[in-house]
Amino acid sequence: MPHNVHLPSSDAWRQTHLGRLLGDAMRRFDERVLTLMSHDADVPLALSNLAARAQVSAAHIHITRHLERGGSRLTDLAERAGMTKQAMGALVNQCEAWGLITRGPDPLDARARRVVFTADGLAWLDAFRGAVAQAESEFRASVGDDVATVVTIGLEAYATG
Numbered sequence: 001m002p003h004n005v006h007l008p009s010s011d012a013w014r015q016t017h018l019g020r021l022l023g024d025a026m027r028r029f030d031e032r033v034l035t036l037m038s039h040d041a042d043v044p045l046a047l048s049n050l051a052a053r054a055q056v057s058a059a060h061i062h063i064t065r066h067l068e069r070g071g072s073r074l075t076d077l078a079e080r081a082g083m084t085k086q087a088m089g090a091l092v093n094q095c096e097a098w099g100l101i102t103r104g105p106d107p108l109d110a111r112a113r114r115v116v117f118t119a120d121g122l123a124w125l126d127a128f129r130g131a132v133a134q135a136e137s138e139f140r141a142s143v144g145d146d147v148a149t150v151v152t153i154g155l156e157a158y159a160t161g
């Protein structure tokens with residue numbers, strides 16, 4: 001429901017509670033990051049096109065946020081992302097088809113497979129870092145340095161508490 005629709009005062013809290021505001025802010029931030037990545041010349045063209053056509057979702061961002069540069073086991077990746085192993089497996093399959101990642105042997109366990117970034121995936125990761133930095137800078141410019149600092153400290157405390 002758009003924020004400008006009038007709700008009875010007893011229902012207004014549904015649109016303005018902290019969880020809703022955090023969710024809206026996260027979606028806006030992720031959308032901005034993907035927009036920046038879709039226009040980044042350093043992002044491989046196929047991946048840039050996926051971002052531009054909104055084919056990359058918040059779920060795909062989990063790969064970017066949680067896959068270690070040296071690779072991760074699927075179970076560890078799913079746990080860090082807060083997803084089931086099956087859901088992460090489907091996500092890994094799609095990202096592998098896009099050329100972001102590949103699966104290879106795990107040097108510590110011959111029975112296990114390790115998910116690793118491809119060269120294109122590492123370029124995507126570097127572009128993601130730059131886009132996040134720019135989106136954070138835009139947030140700071142929008143709300144001011146003092147508010148941005150307080151929001152950051154508050155969210156860090158809340159997330160770890």
